[in-house]
Amino acid sequence: MRTVTPGTRVEQMVEALASAGHRVTPQRLAIIEILAKSEGHPTANQILRRVRRRFPMVGKATVYNTIQLLKDLGQVLELEFGDAANRYDGNVPEPHPHLVCTMCGRIDEVMQPTLHDTAESVANEVGYRMLSHRFDVYGLCPRCQSKYEPAKTARTVE
């Protein structure tokens, strides 16, 4: 179990920054707010564009720096993709399964409390000491399914 830190996600992230001796600049706050309220796992570029609505002059380096900082503080989960931009999850920084739509890029998530233990047992099986883990399921989201087989009722396609 883990002690639940009180406060909103924004407050938690601000606190994490501050207590680690980092300044909470307006830019950083804006990025934190975007991360906290984003549902769709934004890319660095999307974050950049949204920050620029309020701070038109922000540089991309600032966004990357801030993300890096929050990552190091365990406040942001980075989802790397080889062929696409990284996506960031500021809501649930602990590893959890993600569903990635290969058609539209949408990312959903599910809870799976046993995942951590599963990962740990896999690690132990080969003598690794686990530090982190990642479980992605690729497929078609409901919307993209209906887009491409509109007439079918739900059934398995082999």
Add this chain to the structure above:
Amino acid sequence: MRTVTPGTRVEQMVEALASAGHRVTPQRLAIIEILAKSEGHPTANQILRRVRRRFPMVGKATVYNTIQLLKDLGQVLELEFGDAANRYDGNVPEPHPHLVCTMCGRIDEVMQPTLHDTAESVANEVGYRMLSHRFDVYGLCPRCQSKYEPAKTARTVE
């Protein structure tokens, strides 16, 4: 269950290429052999360097093309990493858990027959139709553990 294709991995990959109407050039054969006999999930660059021992003039595009071809034929599993080069698995092209050492980059693998079903049930939970999945566990491999805590007997480090 799945029908086991007979023949060595090299033969299987050659057959897959040929029956899809692609030529089996000496370069491609060399790349296939490297993929089939590599234990450590090589990068494209590592494959390139090994191919060049026999064909010093191969271009990187050839390596990437061939990998792409084999990927499309379901003969090679690509492991993408955002911050590092992709790694390729020509031995077990079906998704399976990988253990990635964050220290030395080594990649081990384990079998986990239930993973497919787990992924499928996660997908169903949110209405996705699963196409593929990936499960990576990051940590320290046995060698790197002993490198950094040589004196300790096996015990949990918090």
Add this chain to the structure above:
DNA sequence: GTCATTGCAAAGCATTTGCAAGTCG
């Protein structure tokens, strides 16, 4: 001869780095 394939070089992109200017404490 035709067409897939190769090899080379240049292009693309996301991310990182360097550094002068700016800003908070």
Add this chain to the structure above:
DNA sequence: CGACTTGCAAATGCTTTGCAATGAC
């Protein structure tokens, strides 16, 4: 003031693309 940050631009590194030359059938 003095260190941390910022913004801009250039650099980095992997992968892809364009294209003329090559080679197989």
